[in-house]
Amino acid sequence: MNRFREKLRTTLERRRHFLATRQAEITLAFLGLVVGLLSGGLIISFRLGIETLQLGLLSLDAADTFEGLSTPMRFLLPLFGAVVLGVGFWLISVASRSVGIVHVLERLQYHEGHLPLRNLLVQFFGGIVALASGQSVGREGPSVHLGAGVSSLTGRYLSLPNNSIRTLVACGSAAAIAASFNTPLAGVIFAMEVIVMEYTIAGFTPVILAAVVATAMSRAVFGEETAFIVPTVGSASLSDLFYITVMGVAIGAASAAFVGLIRHLRRISLNWSLLLVMPLAGLAVGGLGIFIPEVLGTGYDSVNLAVSGQLGMTLMALILLAKFVASAICVSGRIPGGLIGPTIVMGCMAGGLFAQFVSQLPAVTADPVLYTVLGMGAMMSAALQAPLAALLALLEMTASPALIMPAMLAVVSANMAAKSLFGQRSVFLQMLQDSGMVYRSDPVSLGLRRIGVTAVMNRRVVSCDAEITAKYARQLLSQEPQWIVIRQSGDKDLLMPGSNLAAYLESESLPETIQLREVPGQRQEVVAVDSRATLYEARRLLDEYKVDAVYVRRPAGAGSYRILGVLQHQDIQASYSLR
Structure with a gap:
C-alpha cells in the first residue's frame, strides 16, 4: 500500500x-x-x-415577474432585502465582502x-x-x-x-x-x-x-x-446601416453616462457604512418600483415584451430611465448582483425607442424589432468593452444569421463611441482602478502567466547550511550540481555556483568545517518562490527584492521544504522570447 x-x-x-x-x-x-x-x-x-x-x-x-405584486410589496420587498444584506455584510469581515x-x-x-x-x-x-x-x-x-x-x-x-x-x-x-x-x-x-x-x-x-x-x-x-424569447428578425437593407450606426453611437454615449454615474456614486458612498448604503439602494429601487414595477429584478420579462412589440414608447422610456438610475445605485451601493443583465435591458429599451423614432424617417425598411435586438448587444458591448462576447451572445439568443452584419456594425460603433469619444474602459476595469488596483493585460505579463516556474527552472541544484564538513561537501558535488543554495537563518539565502565549491575542495589544506560564505567565488542573494507560481510571480519577486535569481521550493512536511530548482532573470526572458 x-x-x-x-x-x-x-x-x-x-x-x-x-x-x-x-x-x-x-x-x-x-x-x-x-x-x-x-x-x-x-x-x-x-x-x-x-x-x-x-x-x-x-x-x-x-x-422575476414582480409586476404582479401589490404596490406596498413592490416598495417593501427591495427595502427589506437590502436591509438583510446590509446587516449580513456588516457582520462579516471586510475581506469577505x-x-x-x-x-x-x-x-x-x-x-x-x-x-x-x-x-x-x-x-x-x-x-x-x-x-x-x-x-x-x-x-x-x-x-x-x-x-x-x-x-x-x-x-x-x-x-x-x-x-x-x-x-x-x-x-x-x-x-x-x-x-x-x-x-x-x-x-x-x-x-x-x-x-x-x-x-x-x-x-x-x-x-x-x-x-x-x-x-x-x-x-x-x-x-x-434562451434567456430571451426573440422572434425571427429580418435582415437590414443597406439604407438601414446608417441609422444602425447612429443608434450604436447614441447607445455608446448612454453606456459612458451609465458607467460614469456608477463611478460617481461609488466615490460619494465610498466611506459610508453598509448599514446605510445598502438600505438606501433598496429604498431607491422600492421607490421606483411603486410607479415602474418593471425596474424590479433582472427585467428579462420586459425584454421579452419589448422584442415582441408589446411595450409602448412611454413605458420603454420609463423603464430605460428607471433601470439606468436603479442599477447604478445598486452597483455603487455594493448590492451583490451583476450589471450585465441591466445593460441588456437598457440596450433593449434604447433600441426600441430608436426604432420608433426612425420608423418615421425615409429609407428605413427594417423591422423595428431589429433595432430593439441590436440595442441589447450594443449596450452590453459598450459597457463591458467586449464586442465579440456581445456579438456572439446576440447571435446565439436570436439564432438569426441575418443579424451578423448589422449586429457587427451596432456593436463596433457603440464600442468605439464609448471608448474613443468618452474615454470609457470596461466598467469592471474602471471599478477595479477606482479601488486603487490595476489589471495588467500587456502581452509580456500574460505570456509569463501562462508558464509555471517548474517548466523553466534549472533542476541541477542542491541546498545546504552555511557551515558544512568537507566530507558532506564532496557528497553534494557527487550530484553534479550547477548551483548550491546556502540556507541562512535570519538573512537572505545565498546562491553559489557548484564549480566554486569544487575548485575550493581541490586546495591542499582543507579545514574540517567549511564556511561556504568564505569560499572564494561568486555568491548572490536569492529568495524562495512556490513551485506552483508562474514566471510572472517569479519576475515580480526578482524586482521586489532586487535579486537576480529565485529558488523554487515545495512543502515537504510541517515547516520543511524541498528545493526543486533555480530560476534566473535571464531564464525568464529567454523563456518568453522563445515562446
Missing part, C-alpha cells in the same frame, strides 16, 4: 510539473470537463434558490486566481437574497464569481500550478455565462475577452468543454430556451 501511495504521489507530482508548461492540453481538457460539471451544478443550485424564494415565498406567477466579477479580476491580478471559499459563500447567499428581493441587478455577475470560485478551489485542492488555476477560472467563468444565458459560445468568448483578457489556442479547449457541459446541465433542468 505504501509503495502504491508513493507511486501515485510521484505520478501526480510529475503531472503537476507538466501542467506548468503550455503543452498540457489533454490534462487541462479533462479538468475543464470536471469544473464544467461543478460550475454547472453550482449555477443550477443558485438559480433554483432564487426561483424557490420567488415562486414559493412571494407566490409569483413566474420567476468582496464579490462579483471585479473580485474575480482582482484575485487573478494579485493572487493568481486563488479565490477564497468564504467570499464564494457570501456571493451565493447574498446573490440569492439580492435577486429574490427584486434588486435591479443581474444574475450573471454572481454566476461568474461562483463558477470561477469553485474552479479555483478545485485547482487549489489538487495543488495545481497557478497557470493552470488561471485556465480553470476561465473555464468556470465560461460555464457560468453559458448556463445563465444558454449561450455556450458567448460564454467562451466572455471568459477570454472579459476575464483573462487573452485568446490562446491551448486555453480554448478546456474552456469550450466547460461551457458545453454547463450548458447541457442547464438545459436539462431549465429547458432549451
Whole structure:
C-alpha cells in the first residue's frame, strides 16, 4: 500500500510539473470537463434558490415577474432585502465582502486566481437574497464569481500550478455565462475577452468543454430556451446601416453616462457604512418600483415584451430611465448582483425607442424589432468593452444569421463611441482602478502567466547550511550540481555556483568545517518562490527584492521544504522570447 501511495504521489507530482508548461492540453481538457460539471451544478443550485424564494415565498406567477405584486410589496420587498444584506455584510469581515466579477479580476491580478471559499459563500447567499428581493441587478455577475470560485478551489485542492488555476477560472467563468444565458459560445468568448483578457489556442479547449457541459446541465433542468424569447428578425437593407450606426453611437454615449454615474456614486458612498448604503439602494429601487414595477429584478420579462412589440414608447422610456438610475445605485451601493443583465435591458429599451423614432424617417425598411435586438448587444458591448462576447451572445439568443452584419456594425460603433469619444474602459476595469488596483493585460505579463516556474527552472541544484564538513561537501558535488543554495537563518539565502565549491575542495589544506560564505567565488542573494507560481510571480519577486535569481521550493512536511530548482532573470526572458 505504501509503495502504491508513493507511486501515485510521484505520478501526480510529475503531472503537476507538466501542467506548468503550455503543452498540457489533454490534462487541462479533462479538468475543464470536471469544473464544467461543478460550475454547472453550482449555477443550477443558485438559480433554483432564487426561483424557490420567488415562486414559493412571494407566490409569483413566474420567476422575476414582480409586476404582479401589490404596490406596498413592490416598495417593501427591495427595502427589506437590502436591509438583510446590509446587516449580513456588516457582520462579516471586510475581506469577505468582496464579490462579483471585479473580485474575480482582482484575485487573478494579485493572487493568481486563488479565490477564497468564504467570499464564494457570501456571493451565493447574498446573490440569492439580492435577486429574490427584486434588486435591479443581474444574475450573471454572481454566476461568474461562483463558477470561477469553485474552479479555483478545485485547482487549489489538487495543488495545481497557478497557470493552470488561471485556465480553470476561465473555464468556470465560461460555464457560468453559458448556463445563465444558454449561450455556450458567448460564454467562451466572455471568459477570454472579459476575464483573462487573452485568446490562446491551448486555453480554448478546456474552456469550450466547460461551457458545453454547463450548458447541457442547464438545459436539462431549465429547458432549451434562451434567456430571451426573440422572434425571427429580418435582415437590414443597406439604407438601414446608417441609422444602425447612429443608434450604436447614441447607445455608446448612454453606456459612458451609465458607467460614469456608477463611478460617481461609488466615490460619494465610498466611506459610508453598509448599514446605510445598502438600505438606501433598496429604498431607491422600492421607490421606483411603486410607479415602474418593471425596474424590479433582472427585467428579462420586459425584454421579452419589448422584442415582441408589446411595450409602448412611454413605458420603454420609463423603464430605460428607471433601470439606468436603479442599477447604478445598486452597483455603487455594493448590492451583490451583476450589471450585465441591466445593460441588456437598457440596450433593449434604447433600441426600441430608436426604432420608433426612425420608423418615421425615409429609407428605413427594417423591422423595428431589429433595432430593439441590436440595442441589447450594443449596450452590453459598450459597457463591458467586449464586442465579440456581445456579438456572439446576440447571435446565439436570436439564432438569426441575418443579424451578423448589422449586429457587427451596432456593436463596433457603440464600442468605439464609448471608448474613443468618452474615454470609457470596461466598467469592471474602471471599478477595479477606482479601488486603487490595476489589471495588467500587456502581452509580456500574460505570456509569463501562462508558464509555471517548474517548466523553466534549472533542476541541477542542491541546498545546504552555511557551515558544512568537507566530507558532506564532496557528497553534494557527487550530484553534479550547477548551483548550491546556502540556507541562512535570519538573512537572505545565498546562491553559489557548484564549480566554486569544487575548485575550493581541490586546495591542499582543507579545514574540517567549511564556511561556504568564505569560499572564494561568486555568491548572490536569492529568495524562495512556490513551485506552483508562474514566471510572472517569479519576475515580480526578482524586482521586489532586487535579486537576480529565485529558488523554487515545495512543502515537504510541517515547516520543511524541498528545493526543486533555480530560476534566473535571464531564464525568464529567454523563456518568453522563445515562446
